[in-house]
Amino acid sequence: MTSPQTDTNAQQTVRVELGTRSYDIAIGRGLLYQAGEKIANLLPKARVAIITDETVAGLHLQALQASLDAADVDHVSFTIPAGESSKRFELFDRLCDDVLGARLERGDAIVALGGGVVGDLSGFVAASVRRGMKFIQIPTTLLAQVDSSVGGKTGINSRHGKNLVGAFYQPALVLADTAVLDTLPLRDFRAGYAEVAKYGLLGDEPFFAWLEANWQAVFAGGPERDEAVARSCQAKADVVAADEFEGGRRALLNLGHTFGHALESAVAYATERLVHGEGVSIGMMLAHEFSQKLGLLSEDDVARVKRHLLEVGLPIRIQDIPGQMPPADTLLDIIAQDKKVSRGELTFILTRKIGESFVEKGVDRAQVQEFLKEKLDA
Numbered sequence: 001m002t003s004p005q006t007d008t009n010a011q012q013t014v015r016v017e018l019g020t021r022s023y024d025i026a027i028g029r030g031l032l033y034q035a036g037e038k039i040a041n042l043l044p045k046a047r048v049a050i051i052t053d054e055t056v057a058g059l060h061l062q063a064l065q066a067s068l069d070a071a072d073v074d075h076v077s078f079t080i081p082a083g084e085s086s087k088r089f090e091l092f093d094r095l096c097d098d099v100l101g102a103r104l105e106r107g108d109a110i111v112a113l114g115g116g117v118v119g120d121l122s123g124f125v126a127a128s129v130r131r132g133m134k135f136i137q138i139p140t141t142l143l144a145q146v147d148s149s150v151g152g153k154t155g156i157n158s159r160h161g162k163n164l165v166g167a168f169y170q171p172a173l174v175l176a177d178t179a180v181l182d183t184l185p186l187r188d189f190r191a192g193y194a195e196v197a198k199y200g201l202l203g204d205e206p207f208f209a210w211l212e213a214n215w216q217a218v219f220a221g222g223p224e225r226d227e228a229v230a231r232s233c234q235a236k237a238d239v240v241a242a243d244e245f246e247g248g249r250r251a252l253l254n255l256g257h258t259f260g261h262a263l264e265s266a267v268a269y270a271t272e273r274l275v276h277g278e279g280v281s282i283g284m285m286l287a288h289e290f291s292q293k294l295g296l297l298s299e300d301d302v303a304r305v306k307r308h309l310l311e312v313g314l315p316i317r318i319q320d321i322p323g324q325m326p327p328a329d330t331l332l333d334i335i336a337q338d339k340k341v342s343r344g345e346l347t348f349i350l351t352r353k354i355g356e357s358f359v360e361k362g363v364d365r366a367q368v369q370e371f372l373k374e375k376l377d378a
């Protein structure tokens with residue numbers, strides 16, 4: 001595994017190695033103010049369409065616009081409503097029309113300023129308009145800085161399930177200004193932390209142990225937060241460089257998502273009930289408990305995962321989601337639409353030990369159904 005590089009301003013860089021499509025993830029406080037200069041250097045004379053959401057626009061859009069002005073970069077801005085329900089076809093359609101209406105060319109750039117919703121939707125617009133424009137991510141949530149801005153998965157949700165329409169499309173640059181996380185509500189910070197913990201759980205027990213010892217400092221800000229972001233980005237960059245299109249190992253990044261996505265879909269992406277990172281937290285707990293049920297994982301490891309997710313304030317049970325949940329059969333039907341399904345067979349990310357997850361194909365539906373029933377009745 002490579003390590004993040006640190007420069008004299010305490011900014012760190014992680015490189016995603018993908019041949020001619022390689023790119024840097026810059027991490028550090030204050031990067032938003034350098035965005036104009038960095039974009040002008042990377043894409044001289046390019047025009048920029050900023051896509052953001054209403055909440056982020058009120059907090060951080062002006063700083064980005066001022067930085068682009070200072071670097072003489074011409075820009076337009078488009079704003080979408082905040083929240084998961086914006087990851088839908090109507091907004092994709094509207095944004096494509098907005099970008100084409102502004103007469104941006106293929107060599108111009110879409111800049112996603114926001115969380116994973118803005119990033120996933122804007123990336124799909126960038127992949128589609130003129131068959132591919134330049135794309136830059138400026139992630140403003142913890143989740144987007146450690147996960148969604150890296151690796152090129154873009155797309156929208158469908159009534160058939162989560163992220164079912166989209167494209168692999170890599171950004172040309174990621175600028176993660178960790179100072180913008182100071183305005184993030186605690187609920188969204190926690191949700192992003194679930195994806196941070198995921199990297200430890202899926203493949204790096206020492207990182208999980210480091211999080212157990214340092215999570216309070218990560219939540220408080222300061223150097224531990226930046227370190228958690230950089231280590232997470234490095235973990236994701238390594239996996240993506242090895243398996244960009246999820247032929248095998250990349251599916252490990254889906255730990256907790258087979259259950260989690262079904263839960264998000266079951267609540268119709270209503271973020272007042274469940275946000276993605278919360279679904280991942282419950283899904284990771286379920287994946288570890290399911291691994292134990294299959295005789296793969298020890299009770300002690302399950303208890304350790306549970307203790308940490310609980311101490312940071314994340315939900316771990318389906319019953320933690322407010323309101324009525326559908327029965328096991330319905331959840332199983334949703335899981336059957338998961339993108340990892342192959343020839344009708346279910347795939348899950350299971351675990352032998354903390355930090356040793358693996359991809360299991362051909363998981364027996366009856367066992368999943370029985371497990372979900374037990375969990376819903378518990």
Ligand SMILES: NC(=O)c1ccc[n+]([C@@H]2O[C@H](COP(=O)([O-])OP(=O)(O)OC[C@H]3O[C@@H](n4cnc5c(N)ncnc54)[C@H](O)[C@@H]3O)[C@@H](O)[C@H]2O)c1
Pocket residue numbers: 053054055056059082083084087114115116117118120140141142143144147148149150151152153154163180181182183184185188191192275276277
């Ligand atoms: N492409 C990928 O690899 C990938 C990885 C993980 C998750 N995702 C997707 O990401 C989405 C979840 O992303 P998210 O958790 O960032 O949600 P989000 O984009 O909805 O952001 C959460 C909330 O935080 C607000 N917000 C954003 N930045 C802020 C800031 N700095 N200060 C104050 N408020 C701010 C937003 O307006 C929103 O209300 C899901 O759709 C999920 O499927 C994609």
Ligand SMILES: O=C(O)C(=O)C[C@@H](O)[C@H](O)[C@H](O)COP(=O)(O)O
Pocket residue numbers: 147151153162163195250251253254257339
């Ligand atoms: O980048 C990946 O690969 C991931 O699986 C990261 C996940 O955290 C993320 O939620 C992703 O969007 C899920 O991918 P999907 O293919 O299951 O939609």
Ligand SMILES: [Zn+2]
Pocket residue numbers: 147195257276280
């Ligand atoms: Zn995720």
